[in-house]
Amino acid sequence: MTDDQTTVARRRVVMASAAVLAAAGAAGTAALLTGERPPGRPPAPGPVAVAGGSPVRRTPRSSAYRLHPLTGYGPQRRVPARPRARRRPLEALPGLGHAMVLTFDDGPDARYTPAILRTLREHDVRAMFFVCGEMAEAYPDLLREMADDGHVVGNHTWSHPLLTRLSRAGIRREMESTCEIVERLCGAPPQWFRAPYGAWNRAAFRLGAELGMEPLAWTVDTLDWQEPGVRTILDLVEDGAGPGVVVLSHDAGGDRSQTVRALRGYLPRLLESGHRITVPRRRYD
Numbered sequence: 001m002t003d004d005q006t007t008v009a010r011r012r013v014v015m016a017s018a019a020v021l022a023a024a025g026a027a028g029t030a031a032l033l034t035g036e037r038p039p040g041r042p043p044a045p046g047p048v049a050v051a052g053g054s055p056v057r058r059t060p061r062s063s064a065y066r067l068h069p070l071t072g073y074g075p076q077r078r079v080p081a082r083p084r085a086r087r088r089p090l091e092a093l094p095g096l097g098h099a100m101v102l103t104f105d106d107g108p109d110a111r112y113t114p115a116i117l118r119t120l121r122e123h124d125v126r127a128m129f130f131v132c133g134e135m136a137e138a139y140p141d142l143l144r145e146m147a148d149d150g151h152v153v154g155n156h157t158w159s160h161p162l163l164t165r166l167s168r169a170g171i172r173r174e175m176e177s178t179c180e181i182v183e184r185l186c187g188a189p190p191q192w193f194r195a196p197y198g199a200w201n202r203a204a205f206r207l208g209a210e211l212g213m214e215p216l217a218w219t220v221d222t223l224d225w226q227e228p229g230v231r232t233i234l235d236l237v238e239d240g241a242g243p244g245v246v247v248l249s250h251d252a253g254g255d256r257s258q259t260v261r262a263l264r265g266y267l268p269r270l271l272e273s274g275h276r277i278t279v280p281r282r283r284y285d
């Protein structure tokens with residue numbers, strides 16, 4: 001990433017964070033502020049609108065996903081069983097017993113995701129990847145690799161917008177187009193959804209449920225988006241490790257070399273100290 005790109009990316013984060021604050025304040029809701037940031041690489045198509053400073057990019061208009069009924073006839077699409085619409089996302093996952101979950105958002109990114117996949121493979125560990133559709137489109141082989149390795153691929157919208165600033169139709173486009181590309185590349189539609197910036201609203205919960213996805217947040221934020229240093233990330237994960245914990249990391253959206261190095265450090269230590277790392281099964285009602 002060039003300095004200019006970095007500057008732009010940082011500006012977008014600041015602007016988007018401000019927008020999250022405004023949205024949370026206006027709605028009187030407790031939007032989870034995590035500093036989640038948009039993918040650093042913006043593949044075409046480019047921005048079409050900057051509403052309140054949030055990055056909003058055009059999503060594909062034609063989506064076969066939309067053209068098929070969710071509960072229709074024939075073999076067209078295997079939309080997962082529709083969960084009930086929640087009012088807040090799942091955070092900890094107590095149904096996991098003593099196990100915990102590692103999640104990676106915003107990717108895939110050719111600079112970081114392959115190393116993360118390699119480390120997970122070395123330790124025979126499965127994780128969750130909440131991918132953006134535009135990144136999946138840019139790096140389809142990495143999505144296939146995730147699926148081949150048994151990781152769970154979740155929906156993190158197409159272009160990482162602030163959903164609380166979009167119309168219901170806009171949210172639907174973001175979510176459906178990402179469901180479609182995940183299904184096309186991985187062979188199965190996503191069963192999990194995570195809102196960018198942790199900024200959920202009722203429409204997102206309802207649409208996610210319509211599309212057969214459960215909303216998943218997290219309990220431990222590694223703060224890797226702040227590039228706090230490998231040691232800090234290690235400490236946050238190891239101090240926060242425990243049954244049902246969901247760890248948030250990022251494999252795209254900026255310089256994620258610290259995330260890659262931290263994983264190489266904490267993963268074997270967690271396993272050696274008796275923690276089990278797994279992926280959740282649906283459903284948690």
Ligand SMILES: [Zn+2]
Pocket residue numbers: 036037038105106156160195196197
């Ligand atoms: Zn994100």
